[in-house]
Amino acid sequence: MEKIKGLRCYCCSQEYSLTEVNYICPKCSGNLEVIYDYENIKKNFTRETLSSCNDYSIWRYSPLLPVSNLKLIPSLQIGWTPLYKVDRMSAEMGISELYLKDDSRNPSASLKDRAGAIALVRAREEETKIITGASTGNAGSSMACLSASVGMPAVIFVPEKAPKAKIAQLMLFGAKVIMVKGTYDEAFDLCMEVSKEYGWYNRNTGYNPFTREGKKTCSLEICEQLKWKMPDRLFVSVGDGNIISGLWKGLKDLYELGFIENLPRLIGVQSELSASVVRSWENSKENDRIDIIPVRSTTVADSISVDLPRDGVAAVKAIKESKGMGITVSDEEILDTIKYLAQKTGIFGEPAGVTGMAGLRKLCLSGEISGEEKIVCVITGSGLKDIDSAMKVAGKPILIEPNLKAFREVKSNG
Numbered sequence: 001m002e003k004i005k006g007l008r009c010y011c012c013s014q015e016y017s018l019t020e021v022n023y024i025c026p027k028c029s030g031n032l033e034v035i036y037d038y039e040n041i042k043k044n045f046t047r048e049t050l051s052s053c054n055d056y057s058i059w060r061y062s063p064l065l066p067v068s069n070l071k072l073i074p075s076l077q078i079g080w081t082p083l084y085k086v087d088r089m090s091a092e093m094g095i096s097e098l099y100l101k102d103d104s105r106n107p108s109a110s111l112k113d114r115a116g117a118i119a120l121v122r123a124r125e126e127e128t129k130i131i132t133g134a135s136t137g138n139a140g141s142s143m144a145c146l147s148a149s150v151g152m153p154a155v156i157f158v159p160e161k162a163p164k165a166k167i168a169q170l171m172l173f174g175a176k177v178i179m180v181k182g183t184y185d186e187a188f189d190l191c192m193e194v195s196k197e198y199g200w201y202n203r204n205t206g207y208n209p210f211t212r213e214g215k216k217t218c219s220l221e222i223c224e225q226l227k228w229k230m231p232d233r234l235f236v237s238v239g240d241g242n243i244i245s246g247l248w249k250g251l252k253d254l255y256e257l258g259f260i261e262n263l264p265r266l267i268g269v270q271s272e273l274s275a276s277v278v279r280s281w282e283n284s285k286e287n288d289r290i291d292i293i294p295v296r297s298t299t300v301a302d303s304i305s306v307d308l309p310r311d312g313v314a315a316v317k318a319i320k321e322s323k324g325m326g327i328t329v330s331d332e333e334i335l336d337t338i339k340y341l342a343q344k345t346g347i348f349g350e351p352a353g354v355t356g357m358a359g360l361r362k363l364c365l366s367g368e369i370s371g372e373e374k375i376v377c378v379i380t381g382s383g384l385k386d387i388d389s390a391m392k393v394a395g396k397p398i399l400i401e402p403n404l405k406a407f408r409e410v411k412s413n414g
């Protein structure tokens with residue numbers, strides 16, 4: 001592909017051509033980054049050409065995406081999700097400008113559709129018969145959804161404890177669902193073995209180098225929606241670290257192309273019960289070495305419940321290069337933020353979906369956000385995906401007999 005120079009390892013910096021490797025670095029098993037030929041891309045892709053493009057989906061950025069045959073893209077609308085300016089909330093939080101990127105508004109109701117779309121098109125370009133992946137729930141339900149839309153068979157590995165709604169999505173979209181008696185990490189390892197044994201296309205996060213390219217479209221959109229005027233900080237939840245490294249990749253692409261003049265700081269937020277990326281970032285602050293330290297994850301935020309982050313090095317690099325930070329919040333803060341966000345903005349997020357927001361609230365409360373800042377926070381998945389968690393903070397409705405007298409009694413009690 002003319003627009004792509006090749007792939008580069010995040011760990012040992014070795015470069016490869018696109019045809020040389022499919023997944024990770026053969027030398028050190030590090031994750032690979034797609035390297036674009038910006039000079040070439042610039043010739044036909046500018047802020048002006050974009051502004052006259054009327055494809056409002058991730059495919060408006062196809063000159064910056066690792067796909068070549070646009071006839072193979074699914075027809076479901078992926079991306080170009082709303083970026084809301086939430087003035088009532090920012091006033092209350094003491095922030096001058098706050099925007100929320102609502103990525104629950106994707107076909108399968110999470111940001112993962114951005115990644116799944118790229119993986120699906122690449123699988124189809126390679127004429128793969130079957131696509132497979134392991135997932136805490138959302139990556140799988142997204143893959144199942146997009147695969148259903150084009151008739152591609154999908155085999156998805158999920159941990160037994162995945163929320164019911166995500167299992168329902170997986171089953172209904174017709175994927176072959178293999179439920180693993182174990183954690184996400186165990187499902188991931190099994191999926192790796194299976195895809196090697198059967199030669200299936202593997203979309204696993206932090207193994208397939210192209211999911212990050214899909215996720216970067218979220219920051220491409222944010223920049224365009226902000227008319228290329230950058231925020232000071234960008235908050236997002238972190239599990240495997242593929243979203244945050246994707247957001248950073250998108251920002252760097254736009255910077256290289258000259259679409260934006262400065263780069264925001266990335267704030268990666270994790271549950272303190274699944275904080276491998278934040279701990280690894282803390283440990284690598286003073287030096288160049290990045291060691292990813294695994295944890296035993298127990299957070300309720302299932303989508304970011306990860307023992308060993310599969311894209312941890314790229315995630316820590318994104319935080320460091322952007323001069324950002326990693327922070328943790330408690331599960332209580334996450335659940336409380338579901339309610340806060342819902343009641344202040346009308347946006348309903350799942351636990352991992354609002355974790356970035358929970359981090360922003362925490363920094364605001366501790367006075368670490370200046371009133372002058374312009375901030376964007378990504379809401380990564382819909383609250384309807386995990387009703388059990390939402391019900392923990394939703395409260396109970398008032399139950400009455402169906403007559404006016406009963407209502408008057410309730411009313412008189414406030």
Ligand SMILES: *Cc1c(COP(=O)(O)O)cnc(C)c1O
Nearest residue numbers: 138239240241242243303380381
């Ligand atoms: C996958 C996911 C995340 C975390 O993304 P990583 O790439 O694993 O860091 C956050 N929120 C939701 C809703 C997700 O599905």
Ligand SMILES: [Zn+2]
Nearest residue numbers: 009012025028
């Ligand atoms: Zn390497």
